[in-house]
Amino acid sequence: MNIKTASEKTGLTKKAIKYYENEGLITPLKKCENNYREYSNDDIIKLNLIGALRALDITIVDIKDVVMGRKSLPETLIDTVKKIDESITYLGKSKLIITSLIEKNLTDYRASGEQIRRLRETLELSRDDKKEFISNTLLRIFPGKFGQLFVSIYAPFLSVTIYNDEKKKIWLRLVDFLDSVDEVVYKNTFLVEQINNSDNDNLDELKKALDTQYKYILDYDENTKDNIMINRQIELARSLKESEELKQKFNKGLEDLKQFMKVVGPIQKGFEEYLCILNEDYKKYKDNEIKMLANVNKTVKDKLGFTAN
Structure with missing residues (x-):
């Protein structure tokens, strides 16, 4: 099937499909007569998986490890949850510091930088x-x-x-x-x-x-x-x-x-x-x-x- 059909089956844009190909996540066959790409059912399965994992903010690097068989999907999901927890913790601390600064109603931005840095450092x-x-x-x-x-x-x-x-x-x-x-x-x-x-x-x-x-x-x-x-x-x-x-x-x-x-x-x-x-x-x-x-x-x-x- 051509890229248009692959796009319709996966819901991915042609640009996205070409990007994933350039990243080595899929390797469609090329027709000798016109150099057009021919996408197999296996490519469609991979593209659906890639699209789903990208929707979960899993990185291209991690997805490639799964597709290439270097890492299992459960391992990747567990690692992603850990990263999400770290992000939540980091964002939570940032929110607390910002809330603290709002409560202080700072007006002099020149003194704010040092204060923000110190609050972040002591919280860590x-x-x-x-x-x-x-x-x-x-x-x-x-x-x-x-x-x-x-x-x-x-x-x-x-x-x-x-x-x-x-x-x-x-x-x-x-x-x-x-x-x-x-x-x-x-x-x-x-x-x-x-x-x-x-x-x-x-x-x-x-x-x-x-x-x-x-x-x-x-x-x-x-x-x-x-x-x-x-x-x-x-x-x-x-x-x-x-x-x-x-x-x-x-x-x-x-x-x-x-x-x-x-x-x-x-x-x-x-x-x-x-x-x-x-x-x-x-x-x-x-x-x-x-x-x-x-x-x-x-x-x-x-x-x-x-x-x-």
């Missing part, structure tokens, strides 16, 4: 790389040994697993939030000076104490009386009551801390809101912390007549 990071990214960013925001201690507070919860679009969206917001925070400049802050001037041994002891505290709070049971925390609060309250000098130092430290928290507080609050969504253990930790402090306050008030606050 592995679980460990995400943890390292957060740690390094916090160290940029809070320089010195204080920053190291600050990271230690959250270190057990920085391994975030992002398994759905909602968490990916929150991750992008966290990245955007951290990027927007400038390096904190410590001004006459006694607490930070003490930490930054401490030696490594003292810093390690503080980190160990934080590690013990996080484990304690994470496993906290509100039905069990919190004797450790209660005893600490009672001891502190009695010490302050008995020593005017200690009370003055304590109040000075509180004022110093309040001033410092005016700067650090909003950063910490924003960061923790995102971390609670990205890490279920951290959400549990914060919930337990609230329950524990409520229990401590109630018990201390019952014993001393005023709360730990």
Whole structure:
């Protein structure tokens, strides 16, 4: 049969049939007398298969492997599904980034390129790389040994697993939030000076104490009386009551801390809101912390007549 008949039988255009022939997918016979192509039934079967596979966006290279017998049709279909899944994942991430940028209502295109690149890169990071990214960013925001201690507070919860679009969206917001925070400049802050001037041994002891505290709070049971925390609060309250000098130092430290928290507080609050969504253990930790402090306050008030606050 001629190319016109082949076109009618397959629904393919003459141009498409000639293209597939040039690609080596079919090899019709040529008549000696006029050099016209003669298409066999086998060519029609191949053309129908080629047309169907092209409609599924399977590449010419993959189709040729099937037609030439280098690869089975099931293998090709399985490989195509994998490629489609990868494309869906890639497009999904692109959609999230674009949505994030639309929400920000960017007007300065000059700053957009760097921001888009950074969002894409951080979204592709592995679980460990995400943890390292957060740690390094916090160290940029809070320089010195204080920053190291600050990271230690959250270190057990920085391994975030992002398994759905909602968490990916929150991750992008966290990245955007951290990027927007400038390096904190410590001004006459006694607490930070003490930490930054401490030696490594003292810093390690503080980190160990934080590690013990996080484990304690994470496993906290509100039905069990919190004797450790209660005893600490009672001891502190009695010490302050008995020593005017200690009370003055304590109040000075509180004022110093309040001033410092005016700067650090909003950063910490924003960061923790995102971390609670990205890490279920951290959400549990914060919930337990609230329950524990409520229990401590109630018990201390019952014993001393005023709360730990």
